[in-house]
Amino acid sequence: MEPNLGTDHVFRPATRADRVDALRVLANALPGRQPVDMELMLAAFEVALEGASRWGLAQATREILQGSLPHGFMPSPPELRREIDRIMAPHVAARRREAEAERLYRWPEDDQPRALPAPQGNPEAIARWRAKRNAEKAEAAVKAASAPVDRALFADREERSKRTSAEAIADFVSRRTGGER
Incomplete structure (x- = not known):
């Protein structure tokens, strides 16, 4: 049986009425020992x-009636549970794989709030949105400009910022060729 990946109806808990109906079907369709204490058996x-x-x-009730157990008698409580677990195993495994894939392929940005599109129609809302957006841009620019610089790695930062692109390319090529020009 193929796992049903898209719906949760497979995992919806059985109600007491569902359990009683399944037991009634199994008890009436399959021969078994007559329990001494019916309350104890139901418990x-x-x-x-x-x-x-x-x-x-x-599904377990259906498959038991179709002969999935090695005997043709009313299943014991553990046998019925094992049969349910066997039937649910591919669905549980598929759900586990989906959760793992979701965890593995989730970007940290997915949990962060995203910028909303500009409101349309209301000039006051548009003005507030633009002011907020400009403030965020200014904050990001200040943060980028004031990024800490490691002096050991960028000792000649000022000198490099004054170079022309031709000088930068020549410097790069000379480092790649080992100083030969």
């Missing part, structure tokens, strides 16, 4: 089916 199935999905329970 055991409730514990075994904790957290089971509605879809997984329905």
Whole structure:
């Protein structure tokens, strides 16, 4: 069975009514031992089916009725849970892979607020937006201009800023060729 990647209906928890319906179908369709204490048997199935999905329970019931178990009797609580887990395994693995891919391929910028487009129509809103945008630009320019400079790496920064592009290219080429001109 192919995993259903796009929907959450596969993982929707089974309600008490869903669990009782599945047990009623299995108990009436398959032979089994008559329990001494019906309340105890229902409690055991409730514990075994904790957290089971509605879809997984329905599929497990269907497959048990189609002969997926090695015997033709009413499954015990652990057998029913193992069958549900077996059916849900590809879906759980697909969900885990999606979450891992989301985590791996998420950029830090994805969590940061983005600039909104300029409002249209209201001149006051446009003026406020432009003022805020200009303030952000000025703040970014100040931050870029005042970036710390490592003096050990850029000891000749002032001298380099006064060079022409031809001098910069010649300097680069001379460093690449080992000082030969």
